Amino acid sequence: MLIDQSLIVRALDTALSSGADFAEVFVEESLNNSLSMVDSRVDSVSSVIICGVGIRAYLGLRSVSASTSSFDSDSILAAAANVAGAITDGKRTAERVMLRERLNTNIHRIETVPSSVPVKEKVDFLYRMDRAAHAASGFIVQANCSLADVDRRILVANSEGLLTSDRQIRTRAACFSVAQKDGESQTGSCSPGRRMGLELFDRVMSPEEIGAEASRQALVNLGAGYIDSGVYTVAIENGFGGVIFHESCGHSLEATSVAYGNSEFAGRLGERIASEKVTAIDDGTIPNAWGSLNIDDEGTATRRNVLIEKGVLRNYMVDRFNGRRMGMQSTGSARRQSYAYTPTSRMTNTFIAAGSDRNEDIIASIDRGLYCAKMGGGSVNPVTGEFNFAVSEAYLVENGRIGRPVRGASLIGKGSRILMDIDMVGTDMRTGQGMCGSSSGSIPTDVGQPLIRVVNMTVGGR
């Protein structure tokens, strides 16, 4: 146990002492390692130990939290007293706290815990990635290779008696290649990550495959012209292409926005909000997936949450606190970057489920459009639903055939509109990894989809 159970109970009692109706203690100790290589030399090596305690209390629809990076009892109890002092000034109403420990099934087998491997051995992976990136072409002038691993131990206890814990191990490798020709520089990247150990390189992509893929993308962009801006029919490839759903709709289905009516999808459960082709799911239970969790950061077991079923809005992603306002149970969606952030509803692994259209039919159906092979990131204003995202590898489609590469494209639109404009959905669903930023910090999430076709998409270019 990260801290003594009697101290947890005292902290909960202190937080409840002025009349809060619920209190929670979150304890974290994480070791985050990262190393990077540029110019074929080790550039940086870092180890960060993140540890501390976050305490929250609710009174009705008010939430108060405090955190400390110290594990000593005085600091923890002082944080709990701050919570009690800020939430109300009455007397205790909550019943005595009786903790009952719950053990969770761990569905994520870890073959090689990264923090147990000497740094020297990890550096070898980077040399392999770097060599492959440079071997792709003489035009590759730089490769920035990195390897990051996280070993996160959390404990959650609350005034309803929950006491549970989890250990979360993640590994991510990345290569960022720069190709240069005639004074012009272009970039490509590849960054697979999983909730697994260093077996990532055996089971997902080898260092050589990662380096080669980043350089391939940079070289495609080096030869690409700019796209003319305008409105196009767009085919968006699987994998990280799923960022389109994440940005355009996913954030607007989080209780963080929905609870306050700050979402274009608030109050619309049971309504048709998307084309019948669209079934969208947030699933935190996929073994070894980047965004998976045994339990969320409030201790609730994660689950497979069907958000949209054949175009009909079925559910939101809900955390405990916002669930109170919405009259809904938590869906195991509460997440926080660390103990220092207040958790809120977030995505885990979110994707558009496989459909029935063949990839070749989707491309063949486009007379003049854009095929987005790789997407960059994006962002959304959940209030208005306006989203944007960048395309990192794209090709023109003319008369049903994929043609010349183009660069510098971005896609913009409105979430409610694009959901209706998805009119073909392919069969091969794949995911891509990202770090999602929001009010509770930066967290690992998977996005995913099969190849999809979207009509009438505004494409920014030059």
Next chain:
Amino acid sequence: MDQKEIAELVRQMSAELGITDWEITCTASASVSAGMMNDELVDFSSSRDCDLTVRVIMDGREGSATGERLDEQTVRRLVSLALENSVVRPSEPECPPYVMEAGKTYPEKRGREGHSASVSQIIACLERTQKALFASDHRVAEGTGSDAACVECSTFVENSRGLSLSQSWKSSYIDSSVVVKSDGEVRSGYVAVEGDIAHSDTLRAVDRAISRLGAGTPASGRYPVAFSPECMTQVLSAFWPAFSGKSAALSLSPYGGRTGEQIASQVLTLIDDPLYPDYPAQAVFDGDCMPVYTKAVIEDGVLRTLLYNRQWAMKAGCESTGNGITTSSGSSICPYSFYIKPSDLSLDGLLGMMNSGIYVTGMKGFHAGANSVSGDFSIESSGFLVENGRLGAPADGFTVAGNFYDMLRNVSAVADDLDFQVTLSPFRTGSPSVLVSMLSIAGKQ
């Protein structure tokens, strides 16, 4: 453990382990923040955090590690991790690692102390702000919220060469996100203010949201484009790495070896100022414990210097510009108050010069839509049409696309309305409104 006890433990361990030099950097911060939605106080939080970075040098190699607990067990673990990390770092005879000797002269901070705010002041300020927002216009709707926070931060450094330094700052901010609804149309506006929150108002967020009502999408094409201060600061935040000496050395910027060249329009001067007057989060020493100073990075369009920490300055054969920043993996490079120098031209005067085009006041998605290596950007934007030199109808649903490096050469005017981002940290970007001769707009066909 306090700083002296930590330093003593690291000193003892270094002697036992044969570590040549060591340095500890300890940053302690305390913050209080609260959020109000409509008329409810929905969130309140306070935190007390520490960051301890231990840097060690052994056999000509440097390693570091960072932790958040200041107890003996953690400090011992950090020294071990730092030592393990040093083993894989390449030995660099051209810039051997070092820790700063004592005896340097450091500048004084310029201007006011920052503003702190108590819990009750923060809550009172939020209640007053929310009331004022809702009272200002009947179209202000549910979902309108404000957040306020006060942060205090102090940094101590101590090393094996007898150096002992400290600096601290405190500041407060308030921001408001206003939602307005009219005839089924929903718009939002945002304003953040740093400083004396008890005497700040964010009513401009209401004006901003209302000014968006009825926005239409402009036709695609090439237009003269002016960026508001808020937008140009975002552009600078996305592209400042182009001015890092490290980026230049690694072919990640086009500016390597180009000091003295005209790289931008003559009307453009870009300054990096760690001591911007009256900014509370001024720094007097950098992550390498070098004294800081104010410098023009671009002066009248000419590249005067890139930004360096000690390591990358030595590799480039020049002096550090005092832009080192301590990270968990050692020193890196970062600007301070990094801003475009304003002129004496008013915004009206700038729009008059433009005559017709688009004044961009909202941009989103720089983290994905801007590539600091190629300079390309394509960003979702909103703003106003400019007709006959005056602001006209609101516009949204379009992207502005171009290339940052080309754009710097095509700046035709800067205005006098300098404003900075609110970051509550030593790094922030600032800019007045900036007019660019021609950029691509993707909107309606």
